Amino acid sequence: MKGFLITLEGIDGSGKTTQANLLYEYLRSKGHKASLYRDPGSTPLAEKIRELIMSFSLDPITELLLFETARSSLVWEKILPDLQKGNVVIVDRFIDSTVAYQGYGREINLGTVNVLNHIATRGRKPDLTFILHVPLEVALSRIGKDKTKFEDKDFLRKVRDAYFLIQSSEKERQIYLIDANREKEEVFKEIVKIVESRL
Numbered sequence: 001m002k003g004f005l006i007t008l009e010g011i012d013g014s015g016k017t018t019q020a021n022l023l024y025e026y027l028r029s030k031g032h033k034a035s036l037y038r039d040p041g042s043t044p045l046a047e048k049i050r051e052l053i054m055s056f057s058l059d060p061i062t063e064l065l066l067f068e069t070a071r072s073s074l075v076w077e078k079i080l081p082d083l084q085k086g087n088v089v090i091v092d093r094f095i096d097s098t099v100a101y102q103g104y105g106r107e108i109n110l111g112t113v114n115v116l117n118h119i120a121t122r123g124r125k126p127d128l129t130f131i132l133h134v135p136l137e138v139a140l141s142r143i144g145k146d147k148t149k150f151e152d153k154d155f156l157r158k159v160r161d162a163y164f165l166i167q168s169s170e171k172e173r174q175i176y177l178i179d180a181n182r183e184k185e186e187v188f189k190e191i192v193k194i195v196e197s198r199l
């Protein structure tokens with residue numbers, strides 16, 4: 001398979017965006033062709049959908065379909081072409097977020113979520129996934145006032161547990177659970193070590 005797809009997962013405040021940026025800069029500095037995207041987002045359509053998701057109170061299925069539409073746009077317009085070019089593609093959130101938030105969190109049938117993930121991604125699974133783990137209190141204090149509709153504590157607990165389940169059940173994938181309740185540099189060192197060993 002061409003290219004290398006790395007996804008960063010975890011609840012808000014776990015440090016995904018911070019680590020994604022560090023990894024992107026690092027890979028570029030080492031001479032790799034790298035891309036950095038966020039899901040939902042990173043195409044004009046997907047960024048609009050992201051705004052819609054955040055600004056409306058939506059029923060679970062409508063929300064799921066919007067996430068998957070945004071993902072489809074990102075996969076088709078950016079991720080697949082970049083992988084075809086041989087790039088290392090880093091995505092800030094991806095399919096596991098939908099399983100955790102919409103599947104376990106909003107209690108949508110997991111089969112439904114998996115089918116839609118498969119359709120939106122054209123079946124392309126991540127080659128490497130990092131789940132950044134921090135205690136809920138740490139995540140919430142890092143986020144401060146910038147809470148979205150997803151940041152209710154009981155909901156986040158379900159999502160956090162879902163990520164553990166994903167990590168322990170998807171044995172055919174490379175999923176690493178990272179203790180992200182450490183200095184940014186410490187967390188990054190561990191991520192880089194794993195990435196280097198896989199590239």
Ligand SMILES: Nc1ncnc2c1ncn2[C@@H]1O[C@H](COP(=O)(O)OP(=O)(O)O)[C@@H](O)[C@H]1O
Pocket residue numbers: 010011012013014015016017018019142143180181182183184185187
């Ligand atoms: N390891 C860390 N220790 C302390 N603060 C951090 C750490 N990683 C990120 N942060 C801070 O926490 C906030 C959320 O980080 P961010 O990378 O945006 O997380 P996410 O993308 O998972 O929501 C930011 O203000 C960021 O600077």
Ligand SMILES: [Mg+2]
Pocket residue numbers: 016017018092
């Ligand atoms: Mg982020």
